[in-house]
Amino acid sequence: MRENTGFTVVFDEDVIQSAICGDHASFEKIYNQYYRSSLSLAFRITGNAALAQDITQESFFNIFKNIQKYKGEGSFSGWVRRIICNQSITLLTKNSKMLTDQDDLIFNLESKDLFETDWCDAKIDLVKVMKILSQESRAVLVLHEVEGFTHKEIGKLFNKSESFSKSVLSRAYVLLKDSFVAIDYLNINKSIQEKS
Amino acid sequence: MHLNDSQLLAPSDIEMSHILGCDECENKFDNRVNIQNKLNLVLAENSHKFEQVSWLKFNSELGKKNSNNVSYINMQSKKESREMKKRYLFVAIAASLFIVFGLQINNRSSQRNVLNNEQVIANLIKENQRLVSELNVLEGKENNRHENKFLLEMELTHIDIELQKLYLDSGNDDDKIKLWKHRQEVIKRLMATNDHSHVIRI
Structure with a gap:
């Protein structure tokens, strides 16, 4: 089940063309339709409400400033979505340490035990556990x-x-799994202690 | 040859046909999809409630930005950029080289530290599990009372709560290592009391 993001709404070609020509009424339609979804x-992506607001505002400035660069290749909503993603990554990486390409090699991609079980216990708060991840992760x-992006993208x-x-x-995924396993282990101990 | 985790995360067409014909990989892939579905569901349910910034307000910000000539592109106009580049070229090259080499060393060591910490934590969890199992084996043997036993059990409960809190609040690895080690010590001390009538079982 996925949230209806509103990006599925397609505008008439007239609205896009008018916006490209600088028509503010068309800007308003685009803004009102896509702002909340953005x-x-x-x-x-960021898990940070204040940052998300900054990203969205800056993205819409960029969208209206560069709207003539939209050449009709792919959907307009896809173009907007990509700008939001780009802006999110730009702001995220601006002040944080990134893994280098060389560091990629450190992580073992050949492991085969990540999905031996469905370790994502519904009783444990996944949103809280996700806080263990770095912003990039x-x-x-x-x-x-x-969002369905490929590794290449x-x-x-x-x-x-x-x-x-x-x-x-x-x-x-390894970090999430380890956290779930650790919390699960501690929960079992706690409930046994409570029973005894 | 079964698929590895990375292939299960983004299988190609060929890998997908392998999944359909291999029970082991299909089972793992089902688990992977279940976890992905939970992730989707949870993130959709936990959307933050944002206040809509009205078009009028946004439009006025947009107007200010344009009229004050402080847009990102204007601030970085080609002319200014060229002048800046000329002026600071040599200083920038020297500084960049210094920073790049410095950061590379720093980054590599910090990434290695993270990986080391994960390994240390995984080992500590295993060691804790092993000790508790040993403790359970000892259960039923001598049952001499030890005055510290109650306090030690309380301490163990307290450590477990702290550990759980650390994981849920994404605490740092150093604190986790400290607590897992502390937990290990308490279990050893509990074992030394030879009294485990209320000992935890895994």
Whole structure:
């Protein structure tokens, strides 16, 4: 089940063309239709409400400033969505340490035990556990697993290789799994102690 | 040859046909899809409630931005950029080289530290599990009372709560390592009391 983001709404060609010509009424239609969905997208990627608002505002400035660069290749909503993702990654990476391509090699991509079980226990708060991830890891996880971006596209967004995205995603999953296993273990101990 | 985790995360067409014909990989892939679905569901349910910034307000910000000539592109106009580049070229090259080499060393060591910490934590969890199992084996043998036993059990409960809090609040690895080690010590001390009538079982 996925949230209806509003990006599925398609505008008439007239609205897009008028916006390209600088028509503010068309800007308003685009803004009102996509603003909330853009905020949700930026929030999913960053996990930070204030940052998501900054990203969305800056993205819409860019969208209206560069709207003539939209050449009709692919959907307009896809173009808007990509700008939001780009802006999110730009702001996220601005002040944080990034993995280098060389560091990608450190992580073992050949492991085979990540999905032996369905370790994502519904009783444990996944949103809280996700806080263990770095902002980059969260962004890669959300872009790949929720937004449907490919490793190649994510690598491009981060100005990195495809293997960077693969490595960060695997590492994010390993961290989530370890946290779930640890919390589960502690919960079992707690309930046994309570019973005894 | 079964698929690895990375292939299960983004299978190609060929890998997908392998999944459909291999029970082991299909089972793992089902688990992977279930986890992905939960992630989707949870993130959709936890959308933040944002206040809509009205078009009028946004439009006025947009107007200010344009009229004050402080847009990103204007601030970085080609002319200014060229002048800046000329002026600071040599200083920038020297500074960049210094920063790049410095950061590379720093980044590599910090990434290695993160990986080391994960390994340390995983080992500590295993060691804790092993000790508790040993403790359970000892259960039923001597049952001498020890005055510290109650306090030690209380301490263990307290550590478990702290650990759980750390994981849920994404605490740092150093604190986790400290607590897992502390937990290990308390279990050893509990074992030394030879009294485990209320000992935890895994």
